[in-house]
Amino acid sequence: MQHWLVKSEPFKYSWEKFNKDGRTFWDGVRNYQARNNLREMKEGDLVLFYHSNEGKEIVGIAKVVKEAYQDPTTDDTNWVVVDLSPVEALKTPVTLEQIKADPQLQDIGLVRQGRLSVMGVKREEFDHILALGSK
Template sequence: MNYWLIKSEPNTYSWDDLVKLGKDHWDGVRNYQARNNIKAMKPGDLALFYHSVNEKSIVGIAECVSDFYQDPTTEDDRWVVVDFVPKNKLKNPVTLEQVKSDARLSDMVLVNNSRLSVQPVKKEEFDIILAISES
C-alpha cells in the first residue's frame, strides 16, 4: 500500500463533497508530476485529503478504489484520474502550520513543494499526521 496527499480548494471541491457523493474521480490534474503520481496509485492506497487556499489543513482520508483511466473532463489522453471513496474524517484537522512546525515532517513533500496537487506521503508521515489529528 502507498500513501498520498490530494489537494483541493474547498470552495471548488471539499471533503464534504466527496462524502456526499460517496465515490468520485479525482479530475482536472494538469501537472505532469501530479499526473505521474495518479498513475502510480493502486486500489487500496490511502490519501490525505487536504483543503488548500484559506483552510490549509488535512481534513480526511480517502481510499483509492480504481486503477487510473482517461480523465473524462478532457479528450487529451495525457490526463488521467482515479476513483476515491471517503474513508474517514480526521478527528481534528491538521494545519499546514502544524505540519511545518513538526521536525519529523520536515522532508514531507507538502513542506517542500506545497503547490503539487497530488503528492506521495511516506507511511511514517501518514502515521504522524494521524497522531497529530488525535491530539
C-alpha cells in the same frame, strides 16, 4: 500499500461534498508530476485529503477505489483520473502551520513542493499525521 496526499480548494470540492458524494474521480490534474503520481496509485492505497487555499489543513482520509484511467473531462490522452472514496474525517484537522512546525514532517512534499496537487507521502509521515489528527 502506498500513501498519498491530494489537494482540493474547499469552495471547488470540499471534504463535506466528497462525503456526500461517497465517491468521485480525481480530475483536473494538469501537472505532469502530479499526473504521474495518479498513475502510480493502486486500489486500496490511502490518501490524505487536504483543503488548500482556504483552511490549509488535512481534514480526512480517502482510499483509491479505481486505478488510473482516461480523464473524462478532456480528450487529451495525456491526462488521467483515479476514483477515490472517503474513509473517515480526522478528529482534528492537521494544519499546514502544524506540519511546518513539526520536526518529523520537515521533509514532507507538502512543505517541499507546496504547489503540487497530488503527491506521495511516506508511511511514517502518514502515521504521524493520523496521530496528530486523532487528538
